[in-house]
Amino acid sequence: MDSSLLFLLFTILTTTIPTVEPKSNSYPISFPRSYHPSLIQTKEPTPNLPFKTHFFPQILDHFTFLPQSYSIFYQKYLINSDYWDNGPIHRAPIFVYTGNEGDIEWFAANTGFMLEIAPKFHALLVFIEHRFYGESKPFGKDSYNSADTLGYLNSQQALADYAVLIRSLKQNLSAEASPVVVFGGSYGGMLAAWFRLKYPHIAIGALASSAPILQFEDIIPWTSFYDAVSKDYKDASLNCFDVIKGSWDELETLSARNQALVALSRTFRTCKNLQSVYLATNWLWRAFVYTAMVNYPMQANFIMPLPAYPVEQMCKIIDGFPPEASKLTKVFSAASLYYNFSGTEKCFNIENATDAHGLSGWEWQACTEMVMPMSRSNESMFPPSTFDYKAFGEQCMMKYGIQPRAHWIITEFGGTRIEQVLKRFGSNIIFSNGMKDPWSRGSVLRNISSTIVALVTEKGAHHVDLRYSTKEDPDWLIEQRRKEVEIIQRWIDEYHAGFEENN
């Protein structure tokens, strides 16, 4: 199943989405918070993954020395040593994926890039699962019960886990002299970049793909994300943009009518009659946002099976209608591409497309440290909205009994004036981004120094560079990956040169 990474897309997106339908929003329709991984995750084992599974006894709390901090949990990690031939002797590199919010197998299966470049580097591959996800739950099935257990889930603990595990692994392999390069996409990319910044003695470099490390506080405009989504559709077709933008009003008008839900259920070909207009909104919204994120240049099955350049395809569908057709009919057809590209769906389970407000790890992280304010301007194709720290805090308080530490990430990891800060500090980070990906706006898009570089593609989407290569890969993607390999090779060469110099 290729839909695995969807999880991280969805979950990272939930940050700014209110848990409940808004009470006093400027517009009655809001983006629901309820994209839970459990709806998307398929628990089938990913077939033929060339990894061996291991478990590492990890300490519960690296940053306090309370008696309970010493508890051990078993952290999962995957290893491929097919190309690691006498690696320790040759100081061959170790490539580590800094796992994000999901089962580590999904990330392994969707980061074919690492497997493909491993032979060239004779690299050992390690994929480490993030604490509280997959099988790495410190309190087993009770891990998500409350703040008393979830309290140990955060990015700093995760980074420390990686540091401890990598150091121990190198020791066990007698590979202390092997350089480590970290890789990650999305939140995993944020972790990779932060790991290089905080643990430069453990990783010589980081490839941080689609890593929105600047999506905090007021570093970038709060409207960036939705503006970028809107731009994707506007670039494809101005009419398409206008139709989508206008559809929310049409939906609202319709919802005021008699028998609105019956009519809507018919228009949207729902399997069961709709109980709320909100569900239809959510269903449309999700299709447009996620299609923008995975607007890949090749047919792919990442979130859903989709054709190449799916945004353009959606807009072609919208533009193909006669002007007089209702906007709702048009957007429904476009969204159907997202939900039914295979053509096998006879009706849509819109009711089930959102779930109850169960707990999930990312929602916890979003309610504690990963507070990414987002709003929607009048110019976006979505209904305008603002972000309110206070309201957000109240929701988190209601849900978990704790307040978000909305300013913590910047305090801990920086981000403000990042170019000035890192111009003379740090090195060896690649920030790769595709401008079609709305998350790109929260990442680093310009070279900061000769060794902290941005690889930006105009047509790329959410960490497309980390995926397996395909025959349909366009030249710009091949070139982006080639540059990444070249830069990583340089890090390793410099490391080896320095090693010999000093020995």
Place this chain on the structure above:
Amino acid sequence: MDSSLLFLLFTILTTTIPTVEPKSNSYPISFPRSYHPSLIQTKEPTPNLPFKTHFFPQILDHFTFLPQSYSIFYQKYLINSDYWDNGPIHRAPIFVYTGNEGDIEWFAANTGFMLEIAPKFHALLVFIEHRFYGESKPFGKDSYNSADTLGYLNSQQALADYAVLIRSLKQNLSAEASPVVVFGGSYGGMLAAWFRLKYPHIAIGALASSAPILQFEDIIPWTSFYDAVSKDYKDASLNCFDVIKGSWDELETLSARNQALVALSRTFRTCKNLQSVYLATNWLWRAFVYTAMVNYPMQANFIMPLPAYPVEQMCKIIDGFPPEASKLTKVFSAASLYYNFSGTEKCFNIENATDAHGLSGWEWQACTEMVMPMSRSNESMFPPSTFDYKAFGEQCMMKYGIQPRAHWIITEFGGTRIEQVLKRFGSNIIFSNGMKDPWSRGSVLRNISSTIVALVTEKGAHHVDLRYSTKEDPDWLIEQRRKEVEIIQRWIDEYHAGFEENN
């Protein structure tokens, strides 16, 4: 009182000293662990300190989100704004002392360098107290009760405290654009260096004076510290070295005799009869080690009132005896310089010179993260000994019910092959050291890059550069401080240039 900083010297030194008298040591005499600050601290207010006292509501645990992590304690900090004239408008710098293990007033009183250079830079001065010391105790008088409270005392939490406090302070002063430079000596210097490495977005540079960040695991030889002490005495006089080295055997031989303690009490002019030979050993040992640390080129009252170059003075005393005089008589006279330079002591309270095994913050830190292995070679002037992780762990277990995390500091902060790691990573750190200081061997003594530099003086002792200047300052000390000012000025100029470039 100038004896305040003694605390940090003593306490940092206790790391490798067993809590109890050794059971199966290779030599019956061991360096006691019991130099408690309470014996040295004078609680008199330091007079005429030009600072205003503030308290900051600080969060108890930055790295978990448990309900109890959100508890607030009040962290003390001192501010001097005498030279901060329209500082925010001019983006004038903020100089922050990253407090170490003691009352913050002591550090303020003993870091005259910052006060002296503040006018030149129009700098705001801030001295922040380390959590669990002075008046910054999260659980008040219960703070040291057990691991349940002490568990929150460690260097990472302290660094995060500084980050949060500085960020908030800058915001309150509308001084977000003012560059911050951090300063520290000894453990405070380690914190300053680590702060620059971990929080480069908050501090543009660090002056880390006598900061033994490499005194962990096997980065430097375990014998370094005592070898350096021995070298100080050997450099002063070979005879002096030989006498001290031989005195331990003489002491041991004496202790086997009848009426040994009575004889010893007489030789050592104790106020009360000695109850243990161990106390006399400890008393001598302390005098030689601490005098080496504070072997300043001017008369000073740092740990004790001492003349300029006190090691040389001690050796002169030893060398002044006729060869046939007993070694014990000689070393007692030398040690008397340390304990009685003022000549006012009629007898010595050797019994009280060590205290009961009460809790202290540094002992906790030494038993958790600050595990600095030290041993003594046959070539040192002290009885040889080894360091045993297991035995050390057992002592900590007995004392606090927790195991040291002996490998954590290197995992979190690095240190191994530091030159290679930081050659292309990081910037703007001065490691200043004096080679007379035995701690210097655990610090960075060679330039790592053009911006991570070592300022080493052959004749300097423990962070002498941070002290108030005196008329007796030798040229090399004046020059060391001049270079520090020059480098700090460059950091600030570069910061301002970068600021204007980007705005």
